Amino acid sequence: MTRIMEARAMHKSYGQVKVLEDVSFDLEEGEAHVVIGPNGAGKTTLFRCLSGETRINSGSIMLNGQDVTGLAGWQRVQRGIGRSFQVARIFQDMSAFENLIVAIETRERSEKGLWASFGHIAPRRAVMDEAERLVHELGLEGTLDDPAGTLSHGDKKRLELAMSLALRPKVLMLDEPTAGMSPSDRSEAVRLISDVRARYGLTLLLTEHDMEVVFGLATRLTVLHHGAIIASGEPHKVRADARVREVYLGQH
Ligand SMILES: Nc1ncnc2c1ncn2[C@@H]1O[C@H](COP(=O)(O)OP(=O)(O)O)[C@@H](O)[C@H]1O
Ligand SMILES: [Mg+2]
Incomplete structure (x- = not known):
């Protein structure tokens, strides 16, 4: 081992x-x-x-x-090491989907350095696709567009897990x-x-x-x-x- x-x-x-x-x-x-x-x-x-x-x-x-x-x-x-995001670190006013996009982009920035974020405005297709895959894997389909702050406790935990996994x-x-x-x-x-x-x-x-x-x-x-x-x-x-x-x- x-x-x-x-x-x-x-x-x-x-x-x-x-x-x-x-x-x-x-x-x-x-x-x-x-x-x-x-x-x-x-x-x-x-x-x-x-x-x-x-x-x-x-x-x-x-x-x-x-x-x-x-x-x-x-x-x-x-x-x-991927630390589970605490509820407090979820951006409450952003949707579940937007939170996932942020988590994926955070990983990409740390992988590629700060220049990866330079000049890009709309989320790229690959980031969107990855966010969608995580949504399906964790059963977050029903809550995608709701502000994260309004999710049920169980869905918040699912979102936290999805955000942790986004860090690969x-x-x-x-x-x-x-x-x-x-x-x-x-x-x-x-x-x-x-x-x-x-x-x-x-x-x-x-x-x-x-x-x-x-x-x-x-x-x-x-x-x-x-x-x-x-x-x-x-x-x-x-x-x-x-x-x-x-x-x-x-x-x-
Ligand atoms: N940031 C902190 N400042 C001061 N004391 C702390 C802090 N974090 C934890 N403690 C103290 O450390 C002890 C262990 O806390 P914690 O690690 O949260 O235990 P557990 O997660 O097992 O319940 C407690 O007595 C707690 O009051
Ligand atoms: Mg504890």
């Missing part, structure tokens, strides 16, 4: 608050690695550190054998992709994520609260508790781990 990401001895504090303490974390190509842990355990912070949205205080992060510890988020995107990542990172969904939207989202994973040959890294989603998707499970990893491995083994049962699963 090829190791895509290798993070070692990461420490992250916000002011006096230690959020991650000596966290080492691997991501192997093709796996669906799910991180769980109680609220406030540090899952979102771990994601932000890995994607480069925030810097670690000490430790190292390698991506495909290259040290990316000092690189910014957009530079890591260029190296194949090797690793797709999704932070609680089914949060706030109804049970039926949730199982549809799981189907969609599994589908997309198979179709694009993606490596997945996600956090999730819902245990059905966790065990439906995970090929590896890591448990974070008070900013430290207390177990990591095959989901059924982690589920049986005494410490995990005690500090985490036992609470639910």
Whole structure:
């Protein structure tokens, strides 16, 4: 197996608050690695550190054998990390389709440099075609022209996923992709994520609260508790781990 990401001895504090303490974390190509842990355990912070949205205080992060510890988020995107767009980053007044066009053009600009955007006004045919393909693959047909801000929660999540895929990542990172969904939207989202994973040959890294989603998707499970990893491995083994049962699963 090829190791895509290798993070070692990461420490992250916000002011006096230690959020991650000596966290080492691997991501192997093709796996669906799910991180769980109680609220406030540090899952979102771990994601932000890995994607480069925030810097670690000490430790190292390698991506495909290259040290990316000092690189910014957009530079890591260029190296194949696709972070799920947060709802806030969707342009609320633009239509779902226009948001997709922006995401695709963002990728093209980062691939080709700023000159790619110079002098072009209307979206080119290829960009339109790609946006349409994503719309069909993610079932966004009914909402194409609606302002993104008016979409249902489930459709917003679909749009976020489409925008993440537009970056053509090797690793797709999704932070609680089914949060706030109804049970039926949730199982549809799981189907969609599994589908997309198979179709694009993606490596997945996600956090999730819902245990059905966790065990439906995970090929590896890591448990974070008070900013430290207390177990990591095959989901059924982690589920049986005494410490995990005690500090985490036992609470639910
Ligand atoms: N930007 C920030 N500034 C200060 N404290 C933060 C910040 N982000 C997260 N924290 C703190 O770090 C801890 C872990 O938060 P988070 O990573 O969001 O946990 P989780 O995603 O597991 O719920 C919490 O105590 C939270 O208050
Ligand atoms: Mg979180």
